Amino acid sequence: MNREEFIKKSLLLGIGVTFFPSVFSACQKKDDSHAARLHYDGEVLIIGAGAAGLMAAYRLALNQINFRILEASPHFGGRVKKTQDFADFPIDLGAEWIHDEPTVFRDMIGNDQVQGSIDLIPYNPREIKSWSNGKLHNHSFFSTFYREYKFKNTTWYDFFEDFIVPTIGLDNMVFNSPVNKIDYGGSRVRVTTTDGQVYEADKVLVTASVNVIKDGLIDFAPALPQAKIDALDTFIMPDGLKVFIQFSERFYPDVLLMQGLSSILSSESEEKIYYDAAFKKNSSQNILGLFTVGPVASPFTGMDTEQELIGAILAELDEIFKGKASQTYQKHIIQNWSKEAYVRGSYNFEGTAGAASEMLKGVDDKLYFAGEAFSNSAPATVHGAGLCGFDQMEELVR
Secondary structure, eight states, X not given: OOHHHHHHHHHHHTOOXXXXXXXXXXXXXXXXXXXXXXXXOSEEEEEOOSHHHXXXXXXXXXXXXXXXXXXXXXXXXXXXXXXXXXXXXXEESSOOOBOSOTTHHHHHHOOTXXXXXXEEEEXXXXXXXXXXXXXXXXXXXXXXXXXXXXXXXXXXXXXXXIIIHHHHOGGGXXXXXXXXXXXXXXXXXXXXXXXXXXXXXXXXXXXXXXXHHHTTOSEEEXXXXXXXXHHHHTOOOOOEEEXXXXXXXXXXXXXXXXXXXXXXXXXXXXXXXXXXXXXXXXXXXXXXXXXXXXXXXXXXXXXXXXXXXXXXXXXXXXXXHTTHHHHXXXXXXXXXXXXXXXXXXXXXXXXXXXXXXXXXXXXXXXXXXXXXXGXXXXXTSHHHHHHHHHHHHHHHHO
């Protein structure tokens, strides 16, 4: 069951998330069965500094195993990304919600030497509406059943920057280094970047997005086994987009479902939601977020210019709210994940547990994969990606 299916089934069944205190501190160690000590004398290369790559590196660093991360972009985080300058609170341009209990942070850190706090807010929107057949419909009764968590004053990016990256060390990351070839046919693995740099290691972990792998941006030599290719074919990572708009007044509900209430209960890989991004943020500003993935996102992600895109969004909101959007518009910021060269979409919606398990098997004891798509415990989530990378290190060094 993927993230969307879990959330939608929870709503359907009226299952709420138990409330936990908003302050997380004095992180405790993972139990030994989940985070056993590792020993490995070789060197590991990690492709990608997203959640899976960072958590894999974190575990290697905790166990003093030699590693290096090659990251295609100029920064770490992958689909975890923030902006500090748009509003009076930091905004998650990528992953935003916490689809688990707050104790998941303790599970991810797994080191009793780390101290710190993470302020969370229960995300339980009160005013929920949908737009269908030219009318607004009220569904606020759903607020009784729906609760997740968000960061109050920080973001997912801050979590990794504050708690994970210091242990890894920035010196162990090589940025602006897209990988275009992985040759694992010899005694050691040779990894080549687009600028011709060659890195060697005993083993390599690939945490690139599903679409980067499926689109052939990385040439594997020898070619991946047919079982891996067949497994990859089952994963679908559709278009994805996030937009944030500041208005001079608030005219919108906490949540606006753009496909009617039935979209919440659907298992299709598409979603389009407007939401109050400043909800419980102690903000003095009116910030509306748009989160959309799948076929309904494609008309937006495929637009040629930013002006065309924001114009289409304002026109849509004007139709719903009788021109209020254009009248009160102030500024916007767009994160088009489909046009990010080394992401190419949102996150995985399909893929079976069997396919995920196949992708987690090593190839010739040298080539390994990890990521949100391959998590059997929490697919399509940040913590699922991170714990997948963390746990995969045990398989890699075995």
